[in-house]
Amino acid sequence: MAVTVSDRFDIAAAPEQVMRALEDVERLPEWSSAHKGVEVLSRDDDGRPRLIRMTLSLFGFSDTQTIEHDWTERSTSWTLVESSMQRSQDGEYALEQLSHGTRVHLRMSLEPKVRVPGFLLRRGQKHAVEAVRDGLTAFVLNHYR
Numbered sequence: 001m002a003v004t005v006s007d008r009f010d011i012a013a014a015p016e017q018v019m020r021a022l023e024d025v026e027r028l029p030e031w032s033s034a035h036k037g038v039e040v041l042s043r044d045d046d047g048r049p050r051l052i053r054m055t056l057s058l059f060g061f062s063d064t065q066t067i068e069h070d071w072t073e074r075s076t077s078w079t080l081v082e083s084s085m086q087r088s089q090d091g092e093y094a095l096e097q098l099s100h101g102t103r104v105h106l107r108m109s110l111e112p113k114v115r116v117p118g119f120l121l122r123r124g125q126k127h128a129v130e131a132v133r134d135g136l137t138a139f140v141l142n143h144y145r
Helices: 015-023 025-031 118-143
Strands: 003-011 035-043 049-058 061-071 075-083 086-098 101-112
Touching: 003 118, 015 075, 015 086, 015 101, 015 118, 025 035, 025 049, 025 118, 049 118, 061 086, 101 118
Parallel strands: none
Antiparallel strands: 003 101, 035 049, 049 061, 061 075, 075 086, 086 101
């Protein structure tokens, strides 16, 4: 059974700056402690990462995933292609321009291959959302503003 989490938060930077940070997937380990390594396997016609292999570690579980990204001017979505620990995963970052910066809308859905206790899955999702909110915000403000 897939579990979905969503959040929204504001960053005091233009949507274009936030998108540049999201496109810089090789630097994901700099702002997400769960990501141990990222490799871009292919890029789209605009040079943005399309197929990505990532190594993650969270609460003692490690996984290597391949995900496929689709990009628009103000959003990126992804779908899981291959994983040793997950049956499915998809998500999206959608950016909304505000007078004082950007509102980031985040949605992630995942289904583990093995049964995971609900409290542990919720804790992992909470950690992922906090890591995105705190880590992406700091990364954008320190490197793209």
